[in-house]
Amino acid sequence: MSAVKPRLEELVEEAQRVLAICNACRYCEGYCAVFPALERRLSFDEHDVHYLANLCHNCGACLYACQYAPPHEFQLNFPRVLAQVRKETYKKYAWPRAFAAAFERNGVAVSLATGASLALALLFTALTVDPSRLFSAWSDAHGSFYAVIPHEAMVTSFGLLSLFVVVALVMSLTGFWAAPGEDTAGLAQPQPLAAATWDAAGLRYLDGGGDGCTYPDARPSFARRNFHHLTSYGFMLCFAATSVATIYHYVFAWKAPYPFYSLPVILGTLGGIGLLAGPLGLLWLRVRRDPELADASQTGMDVGFIALLFFVSLTGLALLILRETRAMGTLLAVHLGFVLALFVTLPYGKFVHALYRFAALARFHIERRRPLPEIGTE
Amino acid sequence: MDPARTYDLLVVGGGNAALCAAITARRSGLAVLLVESAPIHFRGGNSRHTRNMRTMHAGPLDVLTGEYSEEEYWQDLLKVTGGLTDERLARMAIRETERHLPWMKQHGVRFQAPLGGTLHLARTNAFFLGGGKALVNAYYAAADALGIEVSYDTEVVEIALRDARFTSATVRRKGALHEIRARALVVASGGFESNLAWLREAWGPPADNFIVRGTPYNMGTVLKLLLAKGARQVSDPMQGHCVAIDARSPRFDGGIVTRVDALSLGIVVNRNAQRFYDEGEDFWPKRYAIWGRLVAAEPDQIAFSIIDHKSMGKFMPPVFPPVKAGSIGELATLLALDPAALEATVARFNAALRPGTFDHTILDDCATEGLTPPKTHWARAIDAPPYYAYPLRPGITFTYLGVAIDDKARMLMRDGKTAQNIFAAGEIMAGNVLGKGYLAGIGMAIGTTFGRIAGAEAARHVRG
Numbered sequence: 008m009s010a011v012k013p014r015l016e017e018l019v020e021e022a023q024r025v026l027a028i029c030n031a032c033r034y035c036e037g038y039c040a041v042f043p044a045l046e047r048r049l050s051f052d053e054h055d056v057h058y059l060a061n062l063c064h065n066c067g068a069c070l071y072a073c074q075y076a077p078p079h080e081f082q083l084n085f086p087r088v089l090a091q092v093r094k095e096t097y098k099k100y101a102w103p104r105a106f107a108a109a110f111e112r113n114g115v116a117v118s119l120a121t122g123a124s125l126a127l128a129l130l131f132t133a134l135t136v137d138p139s140r141l142f143s144a145w146s147d148a149h150g151s152f153y154a155v156i157p158h159e160a161m162v163t164s165f166g167l168l169s170l171f172v173v174v175a176l177v178m179s180l181t182g183f184w185a186a187p188g189e190d191t192a193g194l195a196q197p198q199p200l201a202a203a204t205w206d207a208a209g210l211r212y213l214d215g216g217g218d219g220c221t222y223p224d225a226r227p228s229f230a231r232r233n234f235h236h237l238t239s240y241g242f243m244l245c246f247a248a249t250s251v252a253t254i255y256h257y258v259f260a261w262k263a264p265y266p267f268y269s270l271p272v273i274l275g276t277l278g279g280i281g282l283l284a285g286p287l288g289l290l291w292l293r294v295r296r297d298p299e300l301a302d303a304s305q306t307g308m309d310v311g312f313i314a315l316l317f318f319v320s321l322t323g324l325a326l327l328i329l330r331e332t333r334a335m336g337t338l339l340a341v342h343l344g345f346v347l348a349l350f351v352t353l354p355y356g357k358f359v360h361a362l363y364r365f366a367a368l369a370r371f372h373i374e375r376r377r378p379l380p381e382i383g384t385e
Numbered sequence: 386m387d388p389a390r391t392y393d394l395l396v397v398g399g400g401n402a403a404l405c406a407a408i409t410a411r412r413s414g415l416a417v418l419l420v421e422s423a424p425i426h427f428r429g430g431n432s433r434h435t436r437n438m439r440t441m442h443a444g445p446l447d448v449l450t451g452e453y454s455e456e457e458y459w460q461d462l463l464k465v466t467g468g469l470t471d472e473r474l475a476r477m478a479i480r481e482t483e484r485h486l487p488w489m490k491q492h493g494v495r496f497q498a499p500l501g502g503t504l505h506l507a508r509t510n511a512f513f514l515g516g517g518k519a520l521v522n523a524y525y526a527a528a529d530a531l532g533i534e535v536s537y538d539t540e541v542v543e544i545a546l547r548d549a550r551f552t553s554a555t556v557r558r559k560g561a562l563h564e565i566r567a568r569a570l571v572v573a574s575g576g577f578e579s580n581l582a583w584l585r586e587a588w589g590p591p592a593d594n595f596i597v598r599g600t601p602y603n604m605g606t607v608l609k610l611l612l613a614k615g616a617r618q619v620s621d622p623m624q625g626h627c628v629a630i631d632a633r634s635p636r637f638d639g640g641i642v643t644r645v646d647a648l649s650l651g652i653v654v655n656r657n658a659q660r661f662y663d664e665g666e667d668f669w670p671k672r673y674a675i676w677g678r679l680v681a682a683e684p685d686q687i688a689f690s691i692i693d694h695k696s697m698g699k700f701m702p703p704v705f706p707p708v709k710a711g712s713i714g715e716l717a718t719l720l721a722l723d724p725a726a727l728e729a730t731v732a733r734f735n736a737a738l739r740p741g742t743f744d745h746t747i748l749d750d751c752a753t754e755g756l757t758p759p760k761t762h763w764a765r766a767i768d769a770p771p772y773y774a775y776p777l778r779p780g781i782t783f784t785y786l787g788v789a790i791d792d793k794a795r796m797l798m799r800d801g802k803t804a805q806n807i808f809a810a811g812e813i814m815a816g817n818v819l820g821k822g823y824l825a826g827i828g829m830a831i832g833t834t835f836g837r838i839a840g841a842e843a844a845r846h847v848r849g
Binding site for chain 1: 426427433434436495497498500501502512513514515516517518519522526635638641642644698701702703704
């Protein structure tokens with residue numbers, strides 16, 4: 008299966024075969040949301056397959072519990088087929104569609120984007136900043152970063168880019184949501200939304216049904232959930248740091264760089280530490296994980312995103328520490344290069360898993376409020 | 386596995402009963418070797434395919450509603466076995482079940498609320514989170530942590546007894562024979578359900594049409610050895626847990642998904658397109674557990690469950706798609722039945738219906754009148770196309786032929802002696818409790834109870 012490049016139709020067929028077995032068996036019902044969700048159905052169309060695939064957190068518990076897992080002749084590998092479908096989801100709902108190709112060899116795409124972003128940032132800096140300014144040490148009192156790259160240049164470029172990223176992500180999300188005929192307004196129902204947020208915030212289903220994921224091997228462990236928390240909350244803290252800094256700048260006219268004890272720096276430092284430890288931990292687990300659980304073709308996508316987060320954080324923290332030295336100018340360019348790469352690849356890389364996972368959780372909570380189909384007693 | 390040493394205990398088998406015995410004995414300090422004939426991926430015998438344990442309980446427990454008393458449990462067992470049971474051993478198995486839950490949890494087994502479509506078991510059966518393979522995995526992890534030696538792909542081919550005492554066993558691993566010595570032996574190696582030649586010996590040619598729902602590794606080698614060496618036999622080779630399953634299932638190891646749950650919603654006909662039993666007699670599990678033998682008694686051991694559009698989607702979804710047709714005649718042709726005969730059977734059935742209010746959740750009043758055999762509940766006209774059919778075959782889950790034991794799980798000999806250091810648990814002794822019929826989840830109750838007893842008694846024997 009993994010040797011042949013699976014097309015969406017082939018994958019949907021395989022998923023339908025597997026889902027029919029799971030629906031007749033149901034032993035894994037207590038592990039996560041996927042099984043109760045599939046039991047609401049007697050047959051599975053392509054939209055159902057996308058939905059269930061993105062509801063799956065790939066905790067691995069069901070594979071180890073499965074009496075039909077390879078080498079059984081049914082060759083049932085539920086986590087893997089759902090992982091393969093997820094890649095197809097990302098491609099199918101990428102916006103604009105032309106960029107879907109980025110998911111095909113995502114590791115290469117992210118690497119190229121990173122290389123180009125770094126080159127662009129360095130080139131821009133080299134061409135626009137006088138070498139005497141670039142390689143000087145600027146104290147905080149001298150405005151540090153903005154002495155090298157003007158504030159307007161940063162805001163204009165990243166502002167426009169953010170706008171595009173937000174539009175692309177919203178288009179992907181609504182495309183995914185509306186495809187099976189769900190009302191887009193459904194995404195705004197407060198109760199399911201709150202429940203989905205709660206599940207996502209705590210990674211409720213990354214727990215193997217209570218004892219932790221069977222990841223990276225058969226022994227249940229919470230390591231993956233913890234490293235994922237470090238990563239995602241690190242990411243959010245960095246985002247919060249930027250937001251607070253924006254408010255400081257425009258509302259209070261307090262200009263960066265901010266002192267070490269200021270809110271943006273504290274948030275950014277904590278987030279940065281999370282974004283170092285989390286990605287390292289995830290990579291460490293990933294190397295040791297059972298290959299049965301994985302779709303080998305997605306290694307580039309996973310590693311690309313994780314590595315990018317790591318380097319954004321590493322360069323950001325280095326910049327913080329060395330901001331009053333002569334290395335600051337170059338470091339700033341490198342850091343902005345990584346941040347640019349992260350922004351550019353956000354809608355076309357692993358980040359989108361959060362989007363579809365959240366939508367699937369919201370749908371799960373909406374469906375839960377609907378009556379169960381009547382199937383009598385066995 | 387070290388042929389140079391003498392183990393305290395050799396456990397033969399790798400399913401629930403074997404693991405319960407091994408863990409119990411190890412916790413009492415015994416040096417335990419467990420030999421499993423299957424490779425690691427298929428370890429666990431039929432426990433791999435189980436999902437719950439029928440459990441007695443005085444009041445609501447975390448995963449069990451209401452109460453299920455010893456007496457009610459016993460009456461349920463009495464009903465399905467028609468009295469073919471040993472009351473003392475049966476009540477032992479029943480009484481111990483409630484005490485098993487904390488012990489199972491302590492060794493990593495987790496429980497969950499009853500699965501979708503199994504609410505009728507919510508009061509009586511405790512469901513394992515992830516099913517039997519997850520339970521088996523948990524026990525192997527516990528065994529590993531406790532220092533129990535496990536050897537996979539290791540089949541016992543000879544057992545040496547001296548005056549009803551176990552001295553050593555010969556095992557085959559990777560083609561080589563080894564002699565293993567131990568102070569005590571627990572046999573928990575299952576029935577002989579995977580042994581097609583033995584099934585044919587017992588059933589004759591019909592056995593060629595049986596499907597084995599469970600493990601392909603229960604060849605009954607140890608059972609045969611022990612019976613040949615003078616163990617007292619319980620039950621007979623034709624008794625077992627046998628249900629009607631989809632005829633398209635794999636020959637072995639299809640497990641739970643092979644079940645067809647549409648039987649009571651329509652009619653069931655044989656190769657001659659004739660009905661042969663009351664499809665609406667009773668609820669599952671009684672219905673479930675008798676249909677294997679019913680189909681086994683029909684020509685060519687084949688039958689067809691036929692429903693119409695009204696019933697589609699009203700039962701647990703089977704794994705194989707139904708045969709579908711726009712008319713009864715066309716359906717018959719697809720099933721290689723005589724179209725005229727099937728049309729006549731359906732017409733006769735439809736004409737015999739008396740009015741009633743259909744309710745699949747109770748024994749309703751929809752029944753036939755003046756029809757042989759009757760359908761006493763849930764009888765509705767088969768008149769709404771499209772029509773659907775599922776082909777059925779007898780599906781053997783496990784056999785009941787076994788060795789007799791006493792209340793310490795010690796094996797009894799034909800000559801009246803008691804084997805002092807041989808203990809039996811699980812399928813190999815289930816026939817002591819189950820003479821015939823089946824009660825959902827009692828296999829795991831028997832295996833856990835006598836597995837733990839066997840382990841504890843083996844420890845008592847070895848440590849004196």
